[in-house]
Structure formats: structure tokens, C-alpha cells
Amino acid sequence: MSAExxxxxxxxxxxxxxxxxxxxxxxxxxxxxxxxxAIAAQNGLSVGEAVLMSATIYGGASQMxxxxxxxxxxxxxxxxxxxxxxxxRHILYSAAVGRRIRHWPLWQKAVGFFFLVDPQYAExxxxxxxxEPVGFVWYMGMALPIYVFWIVESGIGAAFxxxxxxxxxxxxxxxxxxxxxxxxxxxxxxxxxLPVVLAxxxxxxxxxxxxxxxxxVSIGAAxxxxxxxxxxxxxxxxxxxxxxxxxxxxx
Amino acid sequence: xxxxxxxxxxGAAMTYLTRVGGHLVLSQFQRIHPRVQAGLDAVPAAxxxxxxxxxxFNAGWPELAAMIVAGLVALRGGLMAMxxxxxxxxxxxxYLIG
Numbered sequence: 001m002s003a004e005x006x007x008x009x010x011x012x013x014x015x016x017x018x019x020x021x022x023x024x025x026x027x028x029x030x031x032x033x034x035x036x037x038a039i040a041a042q043n044g045l046s047v048g049e050a051v052l053m054s055a056t057i058y059g060g061a062s063q064m065x066x067x068x069x070x071x072x073x074x075x076x077x078x079x080x081x082x083x084x085x086x087x088x089r090h091i092l093y094s095a096a097v098g099r100r101i102r103h104w105p106l107w108q109k110a111v112g113f114f115f116l117v118d119p120q121y122a123e124x125x126x127x128x129x130x131x132e133p134v135g136f137v138w139y140m141g142m143a144l145p146i147y148v149f150w151i152v153e154s155g156i157g158a159a160f161x162x163x164x165x166x167x168x169x170x171x172x173x174x175x176x177x178x179x180x181x182x183x184x185x186x187x188x189x190x191x192x193x194l195p196v197v198l199a200x201x202x203x204x205x206x207x208x209x210x211x212x213x214x215x216x217v218s219i220g221a222a223x224x225x226x227x228x229x230x231x232x233x234x235x236x237x238x239x240x241x242x243x244x245x246x247x248x249x250x251x
Numbered sequence: 252x253x254x255x256x257x258x259x260x261x262g263a264a265m266t267y268l269t270r271v272g273g274h275l276v277l278s279q280f281q282r283i284h285p286r287v288q289a290g291l292d293a294v295p296a297a298x299x300x301x302x303x304x305x306x307x308f309n310a311g312w313p314e315l316a317a318m319i320v321a322g323l324v325a326l327r328g329g330l331m332a333m334x335x336x337x338x339x340x341x342x343x344x345x346y347l348i349g
Binding site (some may be wrong): 045059061062077081083085091092097171177186190199201203204205213221222230233 | 252254255256257258259260261262263265266267268269270271272273274276277285286287289290291292293294295296297298299300301302303304305306307308310314317318319321322325326330331333334338341342345346
């Protein structure tokens with residue numbers, strides 16, 4: 001027996017230590033959950049559908065993308081594909097976090113990955129890098145408050161959003177583009193960010209004018225991704241996990 | 252069930268796939284080809300850009316002003332600060348210009 005065995009805190013202490021990390025995320029994501037609900041209601045979703053979206057997709061940016069496309073009456077598969085594309089970064093989080101939770105039983109892994117939103121990834125990586133054990137109880141202690149409040153606040157936003165009389169005056173129709181701009185800005189530390197944004201902007205504007213919505217999404221995205229893949233390669237960054245992008249504390 | 256509910260459930264399934272998929276698939280490879288890696292890195296910015304660029308192109312003055320101010324605030328502050336400032340500029344602009 002080695003004296004080096006890592007000390008496992010009691011489940012109760014582990015849960016509350018995770019919970020404490022979840023509280024600031026709950027506070028910061030509240031306005032966006034309410035905004036999501038309000039815009040969902042404006043785009044014709046029922047309170048139940050908005051809540052279902054928050055409870056099953058549980059990814060702020062992709063839920064907003066879904067709403068944007070629901071509003072334009074585009075083909076269902078394209079809405080699903082766009083949600084998938086926006087959440088694609090989770091593949092990198094998943095590969096990184098998978099190394100930290102090898103000791104979890106299968107069912108705990110299956111549950112845990114569902115809750116792998118940006119702040120959850122960031123805190124799990126931080127804990128793992130500090131050499132502390134990443135336990136399931138600690139992980140869920142952080143995940144559960146964020147998840148529960150995200151759902152409840154979406155419902156409140158949806159119930160309240162249908163009552164807003166003049167949506168143009170309070171800018172509700174243009175809040176999503178501002179929000180998406182903010183998300184794009186939060187990725188600006190990534191390599192080739194500016195060329196990708198410029199290529200995708202130009203291609204999506206041209207596609208919007210000459211091909212029509214919703215094709216500007218796939219054509220514009222393809223332009224940026226192909227440009228990034230075709231650019232001269234920089235030096236490899238070594239085996240480090242993906243940086244958590246500065247998307248702020250949002251699910 | 253309505254189409255909307257089906258889209259939501261399919262979107263949820265695809266999202267879950269991204270959250271388990273990295274662990275199941277990506278961890279099997281010792282190394283990802285750098286060009287694939289560069290393409291993957293570009294995905295979020297490329298997709299999200301297409302969701303506001305056409306709106307910017309067709310926007311009026313209040314919308315343009317809101318986006319420019321929000322973009323500048325984002326260089327310094329967090330998502331929350333840029334969003335509230337942008338919304339404030341937009342509402343003020345629409346109130347003044349209509």
C-alpha cells in the first residue's frame with residue numbers, strides 16, 4: 001500500500017465543492033437562459049418546447065442557432081445539422097475529459113458526458129491539471145445546479161416573452177446577431193481566426209444574396225473551414241488538451 | 252409529435268454525440284492530421300459568423316452601431332458586457348432614429 005494514494009473527500013464534501021463552482025455559472029447564465037426563452041416564444045415555440053430544448057440539447061449557443069433557423073422555416077435536417085456544427089467543439093472537450101474520468105463506471109461516463117458544457121469542461125480540466133481526482137459526485141455537484149436553473153429560467157423566459165408588446169423597440173429581433181458576434185469574438189485566440197471570419201462573412205453574404213437562405217450557413221461555414229485547412233501549417237502545439245474558449249460561463 | 256419536437260430531439264441526440272464522440276472516437280487516434288485539426292478549430296467561428304454577417308449587410312444604422320460598439324467592447328470585456336452594451340446602443344438607436 002502506498003501512502004501516495006490520493007485522498008478521496010467524503011461524497012457530501014465533494015458534492016458541495018462542485019456546487020460552489022456551479023453557482024457563479026448559474027448567475028452569469030441566467031440572463032441568457034431567460035433571453036433564450038423569450039426569443040423562443042417570439043419565434044412561435046411553446047413554453048414546453050423551449051423547456052424541452054433546454055433540457056435535452058443543453059447548449060446555449062446551439063439553442064439560439066436552432067431558434068434563428070426555426071424562425072426562417074428552413075429544412076429540418078439543416079436545423080439539426082447547424083446545432084451539431086455549433087456543438088462540434090464538444091468533441092475536443094470530450095476527448096480531453098475522457099482521460100480524466102477513465103476510472104468512472106460506464107453509466108457514470110454516459111451521464112457525465114451529457115453535462116459537458118464549456119464551463120464544466122474548463123473546471124474539470126483545471127482540477128485534473130492540478131492533480132486532484134475528478135470524481136463523479138464532485139462533477140455532478142457542479143453540473144446539477146447549472147442544468148436545473150438553465151431549464152427553469154428558459155421556461156420563465158418563454159412564459160414572459162410571449163407578453164412583450166413591442167419587440168422591435170426593445171431590439172428583440174436583433175439581439176441574436178449581437179449574441180453571435182460575441183461568441184465569434186470569444187474564439188479570437190484560435191489560430192487563423194481572422195481569415196476564417198472574413199472568408200465565412202464574405203461567402204455567407206454572397207450566398208445569402210445569390211443562393212438564398214438557409215444555404216448561406218453551410219456555404220459560409222464551408223468557406224471558413226476549407227480556408228483554415230488549406231492554410232500553411234503552423235508548428236504543432238503538442239499534446240495539450242483544447243483551450244477552453246472564452247465563451248464565458250454559458251452552458 | 253410536431254416537427255419542432257422532432258427537430259429538438261434530433262438536435263439533442265447530435266449534441267450528445269459530440270459530447271461522447273470525442274472520447275469514443277478521437278481518443279482512438281494517436282495523432283490528428285494537422286489540416287484536419289486546423290479545420291476542426293475553425294468550425295465554431297466559421298458557423299457562427301454566417302449567423303450574423305448577412306444581417307449586418309442588410310442592417311440599418313442602429314443595428315450597425317450596436318454591432319460595432321459590441322464588437323469593440325468584446326475586445327476588453329466578457330460576453331455579458333458586450334451583449335448588454337450592444338443591446339443598449341440598439342435600443343437607444345431605434346428610439347432616436349425609429
